[in-house]
Amino acid sequence: MKAPPAVRLLALTAAAALLPVVAGASTPESADNLLACKKGWTSCVLSRLSLTEKNEVARATHARNVWDCTNGLSSCDRSSLSDAEKTRLAVVLYDRNVDNCTTGISSCDHLGLTTSEARTVAAAERRRGVADCRDGMGGCDPGLLTSAERAQAAVAARERVLSACRSGLGPCDATALSPAERDALQAAQRQRNLSECTNGWDACDRSLLSAGETDLVDASAHRRNLASCRDGREVCDYSTLSPSETGALAATESQRNYAACLAGRGYCDRSQLTSGQAAALAVKGR
Numbered sequence: 678m679k680a681p682p683a684v685r686l687l688a689l690t691a692a693a694a695l696l697p698v699v700a701g702a703s704t705p706e707s708a709d710n711l712l713a714c715k716k717g718w719t720s721c722v723l724s725r726l727s728l729t730e731k732n733e734v735a736r737a738t739h740a741r742n743v744w745d746c747t748n749g750l751s752s753c754d755r756s757s758l759s760d761a762e763k764t765r766l767a768v769v770l771y772d773r774n775v776d777n778c779t780t781g782i783s784s785c786d787h788l789g790l791t792t793s794e795a796r797t798v799a800a801a802e803r804r805r806g807v808a809d810c811r812d813g814m815g816g817c818d819p820g821l822l823t824s825a826e827r828a829q830a831a832v833a834a835r836e837r838v839l840s841a842c843r844s845g846l847g848p849c850d851a852t853a854l855s856p857a858e859r860d861a862l863q864a865a866q867r868q869r870n871l872s873e874c875t876n877g878w879d880a881c882d883r884s885l886l887s888a889g890e891t892d893l894v895d896a897s898a899h900r901r902n903l904a905s906c907r908d909g910r911e912v913c914d915y916s917t918l919s920p921s922e923t924g925a926l927a928a929t930e931s932q933r934n935y936a937a938c939l940a941g942r943g944y945c946d947r948s949q950l951t952s953g954q955a956a957a958l959a960v961k962g963r
Contacts, residue, residue, distance in 0.1 A: 717741060749773075781805055813837055845869060877901060939963060 711730050714721035715737035726734065739757065746753035746766050758766065771789070778785035778798040790798060803821065810817035810830040819827060841847030842854065842862045851859055867885060874881035874894040886894060899917065906913035906926055915923065935954045937943035939961065950958070 707725065710720075710722055710725050711734070714723060714726060714730075714734040717738065721734075723731070723734075742752075742754050742757055743762055743766075746755060746758065746762075747769055749770070755763065755766075774786050774789050775794055775798075777783040778787065778790060778794075779801045781802065785798070787795065787798070806816065806818055806821050807826055807830075809815070810819060810822055810826070811833045813834060817830070819830070822830065835853070837847075838850055838853050839858065839862075842849035842851065843865045845866070849862075851862065854862060870880075870882055870885050871890050871894070874883060874886060874890075875897045877898060881894075883891065883894070902912075902914050902917055903922055906915065906918065906922075907929070918926070931949065931951065931954075934944075934946055934949050935958075938945035938947060938950065938954075938958055941963065947955070
């Protein structure tokens, strides 16, 4: 016996309403929720996971906790680690402490070192202290140095002063220099200033130039300006050009203008054409 049409329609409607629920496990929203749960994000809704997905999330959560513990994060929960994982973690943390103590890069627990490791760390710390004094670092403690090491540190400090004075890149204490070093420094500063003036740099101090150096700097500035004019750059100052230079530039521009008018490409100013150029264009029908 067949069900009445109204009953069949009601049954089909109910089945259609259940389809999203059945298919929900494979929807993009379900995949996003699974990812959120595996990452430990607050958007995770555990009640929407299947049993298989919950097991998958549990494994991901455990792996994330192992990583947190290994990297010393406060979110580490050691109670959830297995005995093997606790042992492996202890080894990693012990080795990391020894490395921290030896390199001085991070916090060090000296009490956690063996006698042999403590000797190795002490030697490494002393080497770093000597290097700090030699390099002028803030961690230098001169009291820990031998007389020979203090002498080496003094030589290195003097070399740093000389280097800063010569390069002009750091604080220069000229009072710490010998007369010969001050003379050499002044010569280096004059040479550096000459280079800056020759290249047209802002640090140039023309008052420090000799008459001959001033002539060299002016000639260099003239060449740079002429090149700017030839290249059509806006920094060109035509007023400083000689009549021959102005004429050469005008001839070059005339040829460029004629070529543009002839080709019908580029800026063409017919009013600047010579009578010969205008006649040649007329012959060519331009």
